[in-house]
Structure formats: C-alpha cells, structure tokens
Amino acid sequence: MKYILVLLGWCLPLVLRAAQPLEPLQIAEHFVAKTGWSEMKSYLSGEAAGQARRESLGQQIPATLERRCQLLQQGLATAVVTVELHDSVSRNDIYLHFRRDSTAAAAPWKLAAVRSLSMTQLGPPMLKLLSEMPPAEVATYNQKHPDADHAFMLGNIQLWIGADANINQHFARNQEAFQRAAQFIQERHFFTSAPDSAVLEEKAANANEELQALLHPLYITRVSRRYLGCASCLEFVIGGVTDNTVGLFYQPDAQQVPTMSPDRIIVIKPLGNGWYLFKTT
Structure with missing residues (x-):
C-alpha cells in the first residue's frame, strides 16, 4: 500500500499537469514548431482552422527559419502572441490572435487568425534598385525628388518592410x-x-x-x-x-x-x- 501511495504521489502531478488546457503562448509554440502537432485542430477556430487543415504553420514555414514566440497581450477574452522568424540574413514577424471560448472547457483558448503586414511585395525590388543606384543617378534622383531623397527612401523602405x-x-x-x-x-x-x-x-x-x-x-x-x-x-x-x-x-x-x-x-x-x-x- 505504501508503494502505491508513493507512486500516486509521483504520478498525480504529472496527470494533472497534462490535463491542464494550453494557454495562448503554449499553443503558439506548438503551432509554429518545426515538427507537426497532433492536437492542433483542438486549438484552432475560424480562418486559422481553415488555413491549417493538414499542416501546422510551423511546417509551412521554411525549416531554416528559427522561431521565437512572445506573449504580447492576454485578457479575459482575447490574446496576441508575436512570432519572430529569423535566420542569419533575414528577420520577420507574424502575429497570432486568440479568442477564449468559455464553453469549451477542454481547450478554451483557440487560435483564430494569423496576421502579418501585407502588400509589401514592392519593397524588396525598390530597395534593391535604390541600393545599387550609381552616385550620378543618386544625384539626379535627389534633384527630382527633393522631398523624398535617396537616403530618405532607403531608410524608409528598410523600416517599412523590416522586422x-x-x-x-x-x-x-x-x-x-x-x-x-x-x-x-x-x-x-x-x-x-x-x-x-x-x-x-x-x-x-x-x-x-x-x-x-x-x-x-x-x-x-x-x-x-x-x-x-x-x-x-x-x-x-x-x-x-x-x-x-x-x-x-x-x-x-x-x-x-x-x-x-x-x-x-x-x-x-x-x-x-x-x-x-x-x-x-
């Protein structure tokens, strides 16, 4: 009997911990991990569920990118987790929006939407063009665009499309x-x-x-x-x-x-x- 009680005392905390529903930050870490997540569908809703039918977001992201999750805000009904994606040459951010469903006791927090800044496709080619512009062309550009000169546009675009x-x-x-x-x-x-x-x-x-x-x-x-x-x-x-x-x-x-x-x-x-x-x- 003594050994049974000892075993229960060791196992019970593990069982209780496993039974606890995941919080937004934990869901985010599972969802963007490089490996798959078997419980994924239990923690998705709305458009997020439709976008990740077979693969988690982490499986869709290139494996070369590292992922760092940070809880930005968590209230009674909503939460936001930021995810920084980076490798040796690039860095980007996505934002995971969560909603709490009080009727779903097993998994009250669900990922509802994934967001990032859209319509930045023109940024990289514009940045490349400006970065490779010869000095003579820079001078001409500055004469034609005194209110948004070459240096301003370089710095501005880097911030616009950057991390x-x-x-x-x-x-x-x-x-x-x-x-x-x-x-x-x-x-x-x-x-x-x-x-x-x-x-x-x-x-x-x-x-x-x-x-x-x-x-x-x-x-x-x-x-x-x-x-x-x-x-x-x-x-x-x-x-x-x-x-x-x-x-x-x-x-x-x-x-x-x-x-x-x-x-x-x-x-x-x-x-x-x-x-x-x-x-x-």
Whole structure:
C-alpha cells in the first residue's frame, strides 16, 4: 500500500499537469514548431482552422527559419502572441490572435487568425534598385525628388518592410527626436478633436516645412490621427499600401491606447514613455 501511495504521489502531478488546457503562448509554440502537432485542430477556430487543415504553420514555414514566440497581450477574452522568424540574413514577424471560448472547457483558448503586414511585395525590388543606384543617378534622383531623397527612401523602405526589432532600434536611437516632433505638433495645435476637420488638419500639418524638417531624418512619411480610430493618438506613419500601414504612435495615457484585433490593428507594441509600434490591415 505504501508503494502505491508513493507512486500516486509521483504520478498525480504529472496527470494533472497534462490535463491542464494550453494557454495562448503554449499553443503558439506548438503551432509554429518545426515538427507537426497532433492536437492542433483542438486549438484552432475560424480562418486559422481553415488555413491549417493538414499542416501546422510551423511546417509551412521554411525549416531554416528559427522561431521565437512572445506573449504580447492576454485578457479575459482575447490574446496576441508575436512570432519572430529569423535566420542569419533575414528577420520577420507574424502575429497570432486568440479568442477564449468559455464553453469549451477542454481547450478554451483557440487560435483564430494569423496576421502579418501585407502588400509589401514592392519593397524588396525598390530597395534593391535604390541600393545599387550609381552616385550620378543618386544625384539626379535627389534633384527630382527633393522631398523624398535617396537616403530618405532607403531608410524608409528598410523600416517599412523590416522586422519589428528594426523599428524598435530606430526609435531607441532617435527617441529624443521623436519626442521633439510630438511636442512641436502639440504646441502648434495642428490637430483638434473635430472629426470633420481631420483631413484638412492632417494636410496642413504635413505641409508645414518645420515639421517636415523634424520628420525627414526619422524616415516618417506623414503624421495623422486617422489610422487607429483613436482621436487622441498621434500617429507617425512610416508607410504602407492602402490599409496595410506600419508606424509609431504617441499616447501618454495607457488607458487610451486602442485594442488590437485581426480585422484592423494587428499589432501594438510598447516602446516606452508613451510610444508604440503599430501595424494595420
């Protein structure tokens, strides 16, 4: 009897641990692993279930890419996990959006959608063209495009199609300059709370030469308040095509930061001191 009790004492914690439903970060790690995942279908819903009928996302990603998962946000009903994919020459990010189904006791958290910044196909060939441009052509290009010269376009495109870590590093190197730009915008009262004047206010702000002189070294194409649906957020847009946008925004009040969703704001990452990285779809 004594040996049975000892055996139960050793096995019971393992059984209980195995019976615990997986949390979003654990699901993400299984889903992007290089090997398959036999329990995958129990933790997928919606479009994610339709996209991974036979293979997990990890099996569809090239095996040469390493994967690093990080829990970005987890609330009562939703969660977001970021996945950095990288090898010796490249780095990219995808975002896994989860929903909690309180009626599914065995697996309440389910992966609902996988997102990344879309419509970046033109970026790499544009970057290659600019990078290989001879000095004489660079001079001609700068004469024709004084507002978006060669150096600006190189830096801007690298941020647009690059990894989140690149934007993070860019902000860390230039945080004081970003803060000066935000302060300048606030002091000049470019933006009001009137929704019917948002387009005109944005146009006036981006036509201001002093502001452009502050934004140009930061590789920011424009400032806005229209992308995030947050009237008090000051958006510094790097670039994008149609609704697929990447940039930074300033919102010192954490309670006013908008929420992420797979339908609009696919990621918001805090950078510190009221600054955030964002991407939309």
